[in-house]
Amino acid sequence: MAAFETAPGSAHPLGVGVYPDGVNFALFSEAATEVVLLLFDSATVTEPLQIVRLDPFENKTFHFWHVFVRECGPGTFYAFRIDGPSDPSAGHRFNANKVLISPYARGISRALWNRGDAISPRDNIAASMRCVVVDSAAYDWEGDHPLKRPIHESIIYEMHVGGLTRSPSAGVARPGTFAGVIEKIPYLQALGVTAVELLPVFEFDDSGVALSPAGETLRNYWGYSTIGFFCPHSGYAVDQSGPLHLNEFRDLVKALHRAGIEVILDVVFNHTDEGNELGPTQSFRGIDNRTFYLLDPRNPAIYLNYSGCGNTFNANHPLPQKFIVDCLRFWVEEMHVDGFRFDEGSILARGEDGAPLVHPPVIWQIELDDALADAKMIAEAWDAAGLYQVGHFPGDRWTEWNARFRDDVRRFVKGDAGLTAAVAARLGGSADIYEARGQSPVNSINFVTAHDGFTLNDLVSYNEKHNEANGEGNRDGIDENFSWNCGAEGPSDDPSIRALRTRQIKNLFTILLLSRGVPMLVGGDEIRRTQGGNNNPYNQDNPTGWFDWTLVDTNQDLLRFVRRMIAFRTAHPALWQPTFYTGAISEGGIADIAWHGTILDSPGFDDPHGRALACTIAGRRGTSDLHVMMNMFWQPLEFELPAAKWWVAIDTFASSPADMPERGERIFIDRGSRMVQARSIVVLAGND
Numbered sequence: 088m089a090a091f092e093t094a095p096g097s098a099h100p101l102g103v104g105v106y107p108d109g110v111n112f113a114l115f116s117e118a119a120t121e122v123v124l125l126l127f128d129s130a131t132v133t134e135p136l137q138i139v140r141l142d143p144f145e146n147k148t149f150h151f152w153h154v155f156v157r158e159c160g161p162g163t164f165y166a167f168r169i170d171g172p173s174d175p176s177a178g179h180r181f182n183a184n185k186v187l188i189s190p191y192a193r194g195i196s197r198a199l200w201n202r203g204d205a206i207s208p209r210d211n212i213a214a215s216m217r218c219v220v221v222d223s224a225a226y227d228w229e230g231d232h233p234l235k236r237p238i239h240e241s242i243i244y245e246m247h248v249g250g251l252t253r254s255p256s257a258g259v260a261r262p263g264t265f266a267g268v269i270e271k272i273p274y275l276q277a278l279g280v281t282a283v284e285l286l287p288v289f290e291f292d293d294s295g296v297a298l299s300p301a302g303e304t305l306r307n308y309w310g311y312s313t314i315g316f317f318c319p320h321s322g323y324a325v326d327q328s329g330p331l332h333l334n335e336f337r338d339l340v341k342a343l344h345r346a347g348i349e350v351i352l353d354v355v356f357n358h359t360d361e362g363n364e365l366g367p368t369q370s371f372r373g374i375d376n377r378t379f380y381l382l383d384p385r386n387p388a389i390y391l392n393y394s395g396c397g398n399t400f401n402a403n404h405p406l407p408q409k410f411i412v413d414c415l416r417f418w419v420e421e422m423h424v425d426g427f428r429f430d431e432g433s434i435l436a437r438g439e440d441g442a443p444l445v446h447p448p449v450i451w452q453i454e455l456d457d458a459l460a461d462a463k464m465i466a467e468a469w470d471a472a473g474l475y476q477v478g479h480f481p482g483d484r485w486t487e488w489n490a491r492f493r494d495d496v497r498r499f500v501k502g503d504a505g506l507t508a509a510v511a512a513r514l515g516g517s518a519d520i521y522e523a524r525g526q527s528p529v530n531s532i533n534f535v536t537a538h539d540g541f542t543l544n545d546l547v548s549y550n551e552k553h554n555e556a557n558g559e560g561n562r563d564g565i566d567e568n569f570s571w572n573c574g575a576e577g578p579s580d581d582p583s584i585r586a587l588r589t590r591q592i593k594n595l596f597t598i599l600l601l602s603r604g605v606p607m608l609v610g611g612d613e614i615r616r617t618q619g620g621n622n623n624p625y626n627q628d629n630p631t632g633w634f635d636w637t638l639v640d641t642n643q644d645l646l647r648f649v650r651r652m653i654a655f656r657t658a659h660p661a662l663w664q665p666t667f668y669t670g671a672i673s674e675g676g677i678a679d680i681a682w683h684g685t686i687l688d689s690p691g692f693d694d695p696h697g698r699a700l701a702c703t704i705a706g707r708r709g710t711s712d713l714h715v716m717m718n719m720f721w722q723p724l725e726f727e728l729p730a731a732k733w734w735v736a737i738d739t740f741a742s743s744p745a746d747m748p749e750r751g752e753r754i755f756i757d758r759g760s761r762m763v764q765a766r767s768i769v770v771l772a773g774n775d
Contacts, residue, residue, distance in 0.1 A: 314359075
């Protein structure tokens with residue numbers, strides 16, 4: 088085959104630009120002395136089809152290296168070699184022996200890749216990754232577009248793409264793939280969630296991370312080790328060769344949108360898979376280490392490690408900042424996703440010296456960027472180095488995982504005293520965190536559990552974490568879980584313990600779905616998925632980490648309860664307004680919310696022994712008023728009722744179906760008080 092002809096090309100766009108007469112390749116490297124483009128005719132050959140050496144006078148503009156390759160097109164595989172100073176003490180780690188992938192690659196093949204060869208000093212062309220030229224415009228969206236659902240109407244379901252269908256119990260044709268998720272969309276629709284939040288789907292390193300106690304290799308399951316930021320993970324594709332990964336993911340997005348379900352991606356811009364100074368050289372490190380990573384100013388050979396994963400991305404340098412925003416725009420504009428959850432998002436607030444910034448450029452650009460105006464932005468507002476920023480992310484576009492909601496509600500439901508004021512604040516949308524900043528309840532993503540930590544079943548079944556299977560001596564995972572095992576550690580055959588655990592789960596779901604703010608559920612909690620007490624199953628690509636579909640039948644009563652609770656929230660607009668309660672008189676003539684204890688208008692917020700809280704919530708848009716009574720004491724309590732005709736909408740003490748009765752099974756209250764059983768919640772509704 089004749090060699091491709093080349094031309095100087097253009098510095099923009101970075102990455103690959105596909106045109107009718109060829110392909111433009113461009114990358115940034117301030118300190119490189121030589122850039123070589125390698126072209127391959129397949130993903131598995133070890134010798135390049137053509138080697139293109141970029142002339143620093145013709146193929147370089149400022150610090151941008153570029154070349155146009157005529158007649159080159161989609162399906163061509165490529166990579167780079169980049170040379171420059173090899174001086175870690177100055178922050179430079181160029182190594183011409185290493186074959187590098189483009190940070191902007193739309194497709195990556197790992198068919199030959201060996202992580203060890205990317206670490207060793209030897210040439211790794213025979214065991215390196217390849218990028219592939221992809222024309223991302225070549226897809227029929229059939230009129231699809233992001234759904235742009237108002238965030239205050241959202242109910243988020245966090246889930247793992249592979250884990251949802253990898254179990255044989257899933258019964259799908261293509262387990263563990265984007266296509267497998269499509270087969271389960273009817274389940275998600277029936278549940279009533281409005282968005283799925285997918286654990287990382289960018290191409291990630293799923294190689295071994297530890298040895299189990301039995302000596303088996305444990306693989307990276309969660310995916311928080313990103314290799315390629317512009318391409319879906321090949322392990323979730325049916326065709327794993329590279330070029331079609333984009334389309335398989337887009338098929339999933341299109342199918343979810345047809346079902347009215349938005350797609351939110353968990354994204355990792357705080358670190359990369361290259362790790363610390365002992366890690367592999369496969370992309371950023373070999374392109375321009377000093378630009379893309381935070382280095383110790385006293386010893387630039389050492390990476391600052393605010394992520395806990397070996398390195399920290401230099402997010403507020405202009406080039407990494409552009410990279411992050413370009414990436415977000417790509418997933419919104421070309422992949423139609425509806426939003427993002429930023430892992431360890433507080434790292435985006437750190438400057439080039441690692442110190443927190445008052446106005447972090449990348450966070451503010453995301454907040455103000457017109458192309459991202461309708462995309463949901465969710466920050467995990469802390470990092471591994473202790474920077475805790477719940478209540479600090481700006482504007483109305485940024486929302487935050489509200490860890491104070493998680494901790495206050497967990498402690499209240501397990502029976503800790505003196506939390507009634509805190510729980511009232513959480514149920515009301517956390518005005519104590521957001522109101523003074525001019526924000527609203529929608530800035531709070533309310534959650535009780537997440538992928539990181541106990542499942543809801545395990546939260547009420549274990550006092551301690553049990554992570555021995557992770558191969559780290561049970562040292563990994565957090566120790567402060569605010570959990571309670573209800574009287575026995577782990578599975579129990581005691582009917583009273585089993586009933587109490589079920590009630591506690593329903594209590595937690597009820598508070599979550601009655602609270603203003605945006606609720607997030609974790610996939611499998613609605614059917615009591617267990618991880619056996621493991622609160623950090625990041626390497627458990629096995630039944631511990633998978634969705635067990637047999638539990639849909641085993642725990643169908645709880646599933647019914649959760650479905651009806653979601654429907655109840657949706658049917659009562661007072662619960663999901665994008666404003667805080669004010670106490671103002673509503674359209675029905677009562678205050679929008681009134682707080683009580685067991686005695687009306689006496690919430691006892693200052694009572695250090697208090698474990699009971701009640702409130703009356705005025706209906707909106709013609710819906711019924713609600714009266715909520717929460718008794719987390721270990722004995723029944725009698726609650727006074729406002730004068731009205733009430734019926735029991737929710738009783739977490741009751742068994743199914745009486746815990747959420749159908750219209751024909753309603754129990755009406757014709758007296759001035761109601762007994763609420765120990766550790767349970769009763770919600771009354773006005774006669775409608």
